[in-house]
Amino acid sequence: MIQSGVAGLVAGGAYAMLAVVVVLMFRMVRVLNFSLAAIGAFGTFTMSAVYAHDQSYLVATLAGVGAAAGVAALLGAVMALWFADARIETRSTVAIAMLIGLLMIGYRVFGDQPRNVPSLFGSHGIKISGVVVTHDAIAIVVATILVAVGLSVFLGRTRVGLRLRALSERPQTAELLGVPARWLAIAVWAAAGAITALGTQMVAPTRANAFADLSLLIIPAFAAAAIGLFRSFYLALAGGIGIGILEGIATNYSSIAPYQSVVPLVVVVLMLMWSQRQEVWDVAR
């Protein structure tokens, strides 16, 4: 059982990385970005295509990350130009429409078949008291932790981070103070796309990875982010890894194994039931 739980670490790491980015976008650019994993899938499929042209892993990865950042920046520009002052519900609805559009374009460009996505370390791993942990699992978990810590330090301690927070809380005031709101928002989108592409790329070798499959990684990512109520990087991180481990453990039992993807729904339902003990109102009067 421990082994199967550990086997869920790669997926868990990817969920966590996406969840951290979900939190970043929710807090900084006021959107629940349904299209995030699809943007990542765009990067991963680009990476796979470049790799197939005899490029190195690094070059392919850079191409993938760049492609995802570009797509994300484009979508971020639409959001910043047309929906800058819209409510978060409206902006999230726009992101849903973007997901539908990306799914269609992804299907046209990359087809509906799974791709051969190379893994960084192959199947190598280390053995800790009888349990094998792959290098890939270690890499993605470490990378995710770095992203979460990095983002929280960046936003809490740096000047640009501070500006970003000002931007998210009072966009118009920030603009009046000379913060280039639009460009910062687009930059956040691009960074989010780049990080997500890394996450989807690292998990893609280990699971069904057709474009639509990778796009739906947004569901466990949302569930993980919901654990921190879309506000805490660290709870999202823990949530993502936890969901991955639970899914891994579920594969151990033949009767529930087919339902392992239901884990996020169960988690999100329990989480929201816990957090809704009190009535919550928005801040604005």
Next chain:
Amino acid sequence: MSRASVLRSPREALLGLGPVVAVGLPLVLAGTLLSPYGKFLGTTALVLAIVGLSLGVVTGRTGMISLCQMGFAGLGAWVMLWFATHASGAPFLLAVLVSGLAMLPVSLLVSLPALRLRGVNLAVITLAFALTVQIVLSVNDFPGNSDGVTVTRPSWLETDGSFLWACAGIFVVIAVGLAVLDRTRLGASWRAVRHSERAAAALGRSVARVKLSSFALSAFIAGIAGALLAAQLGSVEIETFVPLTSLTAFAIAIMVAAQYPEGALLAGALGVFLPELFQSWNIPQDYTNLLFAVGAIVGLKGGLGGAEAIRDGLRRLIGANERPLLLDAPDGGAIAPAAAVAADRHDDPRGPAPAKDGTAALEIRGLSVTYGSVKALDDVSLRVEPGTVTALIGPNGAGKSTLVDTVTGFIRGYSGEILVDGHAIDGLLAHQRVRAGVRRSFQQDRTIPDLTVEQYLRLALGSHRGSARMSAAELQELLDFFDCPPQHRRLSGVDVASRRLVEAAAAVAARPSVVLLDEPAAGLPAAESERLAASIAQIPARFGPAVLLIEHDMELVVAAATQAVVLDFGKVIASGSPATVLSDSVVVSAYLGDEVSV
């Protein structure tokens, strides 16, 4: 019904039915006259239009994001196939109805956790649920699919033509049912929640219950659509009900504004005929999804879905569009000070109940609210006696609005006690406090633009101690009293200052124990605010409730109130008659700064 609204009705009818007939008739005619394949497509379009109606309830009317409507349809189809496999003798329409009803408990389970939290949580949960439906139905398959069992339609629905008409009939029944619901308080509550959850709660509606009713009804309708689809096709495939189809249905519903029947019909037609059209042009069918995605984004940008835009255009065309109504010119008569008005109050037969053995209408004891290290309210105590208007004044940031929010249940976690008519309301939620007898207006306009003045008032009347009945004449009298716009006018077509008057009238309408008016004169021209002061002064005598008036306009305070309480930095610094309080040196220095204090 007033004369004006009788005169308006043919126009309204034209507006309401015109677009529905314009979109619906070609759909049905095409289906009837054309080839069997045409009939088949027409039927599918109608079934999808019913899914559109379901989204029109949850998203169009209530403003919630639901991404699992096709999942509900899949489960509805599952129930229909269960009937075909295990109870094939059951009456057809009963099986369809049960398929819809079976979605009620499911929708309850899905939505209960998401209803109290604001915002986008339902979107997350419904998307996860859509995936869950796909997984569960993929693993277990639909009943009878492996044995080749199909849904057999009864003899009177055997032909494609008759089934098409049956689907059209069911669409009409649901659409008419929804139109009837729109006129009820429930329908008005949905639109209130869509516009502002706070406003809905302040009108005495439980936001969670309103959302639940909307989501459950939409699941019921989607379940029926799924059952009809199973009956049309005989058997169904899981591919029809995967998350992507739910997402697409959602995008189309946004694009066409599916809360209108013609919007829902348009959704069905687009979902079925557009892919056909693309195919005939040799364009891959999935390109339609890109169109729907872009269409939804454009619709969101314009703020109007297709059907909404069409109706808006039509209104303009036939001149029924409501221009913002300006206030009538004031009479200009001098207004009496509050004390003089108060002397008259016993002339009115409906004057307030005599003060009950010294119990205050509203009593606040030792109220403190702390945000981090900031004390927004610090041990505030005050009484509002029955039959009086008490003003709460103080400089910006003194804590006035925090006090209103706390008393009305929008701020939790305070210390102290709040009593209405001598009963503690501290344990009650916002909408329960309304029912306990506290009403409020908001500093910023929170009327519901989709409702008419009358609908808004009737929604507000709602649930206060069973006083839900108000005759048309009484309603008109109340509106006249506050100089409100005509009752059939939609609030979206009323200027902001008049909306505030409607809000005040609505707060008074249910005759609560106390009304908290948060800057009702903001945005009113000076002459109007004088008239409003006179009206406010008469509220206790004419309608019963005591008033706590939050105002910056000191002339209005003097004219309307008999008592005044001054807040500064969260503390009560003075209280007494308005004239005494306003000449108090502490109050003067609080407003003007220390340098002028004596």
